[in-house]
Amino acid sequence: MDKLIKRRTAIRHLLIIAGGAMVLPACYRNSGKASIQLQNLTISEDDENLLAALTETLIPETTTPGAKSLKLHLFVLKMVDDCYTTENQKLYMEGLAGFNDFFKKQSGTSFADATPAKREEVLKVIQEGKKKDDPVKKFYDITKSKTIQGYLNSKYVMTNIVKYELVPGRYNGYFPA
Amino acid sequence: MANLAIDSVKERTFDVIVIGSGASGGWAAKEFTEKGLKTLVLERGRPVEHVKDYTTTNMFPYEFEHRNEIPRKEQEENPIVNRCYAYHEDTRHFFVKDAEHPYVQEKPFDWIRGYQVGGKSLLWARQTQRWSDFDFEGPARDDFAVDWPIRYKDIAPWYSYVERFAGISGNRDGLAELPDGEFLPAFPLNAAEDHFKKALKEKYPNRHVISARCAHLSKPNQIHFDQGRVQCQNRTLCQRGCPFGGYFSSNASTLPWAQKTGNLTLRPFSVVHSIIYDEAKGKATGVKVIDTNTKEEIDFFAKIVFVNASALNTNLILLNSTSNRFRQGLGNDNGLMGKYVAFHNYSATISAEYDGLLEYKTDGRNPAGGGYIPRFRNVFKQETDFLRGYAAAFSARRKESRDSKGIGETLKDNLAKTELGPWQVGSHMMGETIPKVSNYVRLDKNQKDAWGIPQLSISVEYDDNDWKIREDYYEQMREMFDAAGFTNIKTQNTDRRPGLDIHEMGGVRMGHDPKTSLLNEWHQLHACKNVFVTDGACMTSTGTQNPTLTYMAFTARAADYAVSEMKKQNL
Known part of the structure; x- marks a missing residue:
């Protein structure tokens, strides 16, 4: 029993490190609900899958891990849930709800069924949108900025790509640029 | 009992x-x-x-x-x-x-x-x-x-x-207004901070930029080893508590x-x-x-x-x-x-950019934070319509930015690269207040x-003397930044409440x-x-x-x- 608890705790810790959020292993999931506990946002399994696909479109898996395997969609949710104002959370949820409709209107297909090229094309339209406080744009902007933050601050990137030094042990004010 | x-x-x-x-x-x-x-x-x-x-x-x-x-x-x-x-x-x-x-x-x-x-x-x-x-x-x-x-x-x-x-x-800077102490080696100024120091020296004989003096073991002595402390490792994560006893x-x-x-x-x-x-x-x-x-x-x-x-x-x-x-x-x-x-x-800051010395950047981290400008107003004699004056922190670093406009693989590739911008320089004021x-x-x-x-x-x-001090800081620093060739100079009222200076x-x-x-x-x-x-x-x-x-x-x-x-x- 002890061992089992320890193993579960260990898995949980691993996942916390991986995605910055509490994640339960897939077998614990009840279909229809998000895989992380949130205080303020109500997120369905479909929402979560959409978000996973969106973040993966932003930062896809290549020879190195992408957003989905780094669980950045869960990091985005965690941050929006804990660190954003109620007003922005509301806009975010509205944007999330309206995202697929907007996408369909632009491309004639759902985000999930669209080709990567089509996805990029529509996302660019949203990104360049000028309408202030447009929920879809707000949802997209927040998702993108938090995905980037989560990516750059992920263990993988900080260990392998843009290395973070915990103990530099030096300072040079005249380093060749 | x-x-x-x-x-x-x-x-x-x-x-x-x-x-x-x-x-x-x-x-x-x-x-x-x-x-x-x-x-x-x-x-x-x-x-x-x-x-x-x-x-x-x-x-x-x-x-x-x-x-x-x-x-x-x-x-x-x-x-x-x-x-x-x-x-x-x-x-x-x-x-x-x-x-x-x-x-x-x-x-x-x-x-x-x-x-x-x-x-x-x-x-x-x-x-x-x-x-x-x-x-x-x-x-x-x-x-x-x-x-x-x-x-x-x-x-x-x-x-x-x-x-x-x-x-x-x-450093032993030899300034009457900021006496030297028993120092371990200073953390040196970087290229842009040094530039500001030289620029001031030319125009203002009584204004100095020195390496900030700080309680860090740049080169520990036996007395520090005896305490179980070792050399500062430039983490600048000090407020978490330092496992090296570096500060x-x-x-x-x-x-x-x-x-x-x-x-x-x-x-x-x-x-x-x-x-x-x-x-x-x-x-x-x-x-x-x-x-x-x-x-x-x-x-x-x-x-x-x-x-x-x-x-x-x-x-x-x-x-x-x-x-x-x-x-x-x-x-x-x-x-x-x-x-x-x-x-x-601490109610004022100033920031600017410097386009010179772009052949340099900084590497590692400076626990001292950069430079320090000792009080130069009303030191040797009363010279303004306010009492006392202010010291100022001064530091510079190269701006690093990433192109995050793209989507997909473009974005992913761009995030791995940083672009070095101009030097960003900044200062904050540390004004004396009059006990009342x-x-x-x-x-x-x-x-x-x-x-x-x-x-x-x-x-x-705060009182009127504090606001006069702030205006003077804005004015003098702007002039000094200008003399050093800094551009895009911006002053800011930080709206700091008393106490936040700690x-x-x-x-x-x-x-x-x-x-x-x-x-x-x-x-x-x-x-x-x-x-x-x-x-x-x-x-x-x-x-x-x-x-x-x-x-x-x-x-x-x-x-x-x-x-x-x-x-x-x-x-």
Whole structure:
């Protein structure tokens, strides 16, 4: 029993490190609900899958891990849930709800069924949108900025790509640029 | 039974009681225990053992749930502490949350506190500059507050004494207004900071940019190894507590040192209610403590009491120490206790860009933070329509940016690359404020804390002199930045509330005359000579220096005096 608890705790810790959020292993999931506990946002399994696909479109898996395997969609949710104002959370949820409709209107297909090229094309339209406080744009902007933050601050990137030094042990004010 | 009671009193009797374990309290502990005195250090907060209790110190950014951001709900619940520059997910366990220890703001005041063993010495910005006689003679020359009862020559050897032990890095710059100390090698200025230094030298003979002097072991000596500390590793994660002991804190330095003597008793979870005064003996006999776990009231006894509870809490304890003899607070015969509180004016910053020296960037991190500009206004003579002046921090770094416009693989590739922009330079002001009778703290008549002790009520605000100082800072810095070829110069009013400088001082000021001051030249209460105050509460004026080094030197000097007086049976 002890061992089992320890193993579960260990898995949980691993996942916390991986995605910055509490994640339960897939077998614990009840279909229809998000895989992380949130205080303020109500997120369905479909929402979560959409978000996973969106973040993966932003930062896809290549020879190195992408957003989905780094669980950045869960990091985005965690941050929006804990660190954003109620007003922005509301806009975010509205944007999330309206995202697929907007996408369909632009491309004639759902985000999930669209080709990567089509996805990029529509996302660019949203990104360049000028309408202030447009929920879809707000949802997209927040998702993108938090995905980037989560990516750059992920263990993988900080260990392998843009290395973070915990103990530099030096300072040079005249380093060749 | 009677014997038991006697034993119990014996167990609660020490040679010295030190209230507070922060930078100055830690020094008192070290000095007294080294001199063989049984010393009780009272700390209101929890224990924090060096290294062991630095729970976040080796964490990587991705190990923080919110990547070091404080969640919104916590921010809303604790607006005061959240305004502090050092308060983040990695350091929050060392700060007092607003609701835990409320106080009354008659005027807006951000009171930042660290209730644990080591106090704010874990959290300080580690900037350490000596005062000069241009500071000590300020009140007398410019006719404000009262004359300091000491001068630079009185404290200079004690600055040296604490600097050698604490480890202060800096250059011997040879400036009369900022005396040199016992320095470890300085952390050098970077290319753009050096450029500003040279540009100023050409145009302004009395304005200097120096390497910021700081309490970091750039090159430790044997005395630092003896403390178990090693070279600073340039992490600049200092406020988490440093596993290398790279910067000075009570936890890394003075407290373990005191512990080794066998003469230290450190008692955490001990809120001081008041100092006990014995009318027949005409002196203090001990301290009344409330154990925060058991709520039990316990008296401790000693021949000497050092009050190092942090500036405003020292005021609170003394004001709450009432007796028949002292009805308005211990040693408060003139009614001035709690008055003439002052702080440092941090209400202005300036930033700009520099397009030169682009062949250089910085590598690694600078724990000193960059450069320091000592006060240059009204130093050698009065030259403006405001009193005193300001020091300024100055630092530069190359701007690094990433192209995040793309989507997909383009974005992913671009995030791996950084583009070096121009140098970004910046400065913030550290203005002297004038202590005034109208800036005060007092005990609130109605509100009590969780232990039945009156809450502190704070009434401190800026005045016209502070705004004139700010205008001058904007004007002079803009001109200096311009002379150095900086562009895109922007000044900013930071809207800082008093207190957020975390340099609150005064209320129990030193002076020659018991009618106009509370403490004498040895930090003794004029009216109760075995009680000493050597933290920020003793300050007669504020100078423009970061004050902690001065408190540490004051403490070592006063402790030395207390021991010699005790030996002469004068205490």
